[in-house]
Amino acid sequence: MMSTNRKSKSIRREEILCSARNIIALKGFEHLTVRQIAKDVRMTEGALYRHFKSKREIINLLIDDIDVTLMQTIEPIVKKEIDPLIKLEHILTSHIAYVEKRKATSFMLINETLNLKDKVFQRKMLQIMHSYLKIINNILLEGIRSGRFRMDINVMSASILFFGMVQSLSTFWAMSGFKYTASLKSRIKDSFIVYKNGILK
Secondary structure, three states: OHHHHHHHHHHHHHHHHHHHHHHHHHHOHHHOOHHHHHHHOOOOHHHHOOOOOOHHHHHHHHHHHHHHHHHHHHHHHHHOOOOHHHHHHHHHHHHHHHHHHOOOHHHHHHHHHHHHOOHHHHHHHHHHHHHHHHHHHHHHHHHHHOOOEOOOOOHHHHHHHHHHHHHHHHHHHHHOOOOOOHHHHHHHHHHHHHHHHHHEO
């Protein structure tokens, strides 16, 4: 009985986080309120507070969730013994798919942490970005060592450009009404070709 209750609580918490992501994506952060979340998941506000003490705690868990799930998305690609260029391409497409699944809330959270001026949130988001950049950085170094990539590229700058490419494509997709169109697919492909041409020997 205890395990059933725990599972039920875990499912409820995930429903609350899913509702928060949807509200952020469709209505914006200004509409992320305990009242709106409670309405979406058909709970009373009092019942919701038994799962989360505040809106801040919900945002905190959303950030933690990005850290875990984004790494779970790209780490299997990193571990594959494949050409470093193919790794980068697979990470790009997998990251875009991740963003699509979550309706770009990860980048919206990055922007919101700046607006909130919350140092704890900013440090956590910065740590996620540093972890991501380190992964891209290592793949670029792998490509340089193997002779696939140019020796003179600035790997940190190239890593930041890669992250920026994902963010720009995600923003374009969100501004297009979250529609994964042929035009967007073409932009993803063309963007990677431009990036590839800048790092290949």
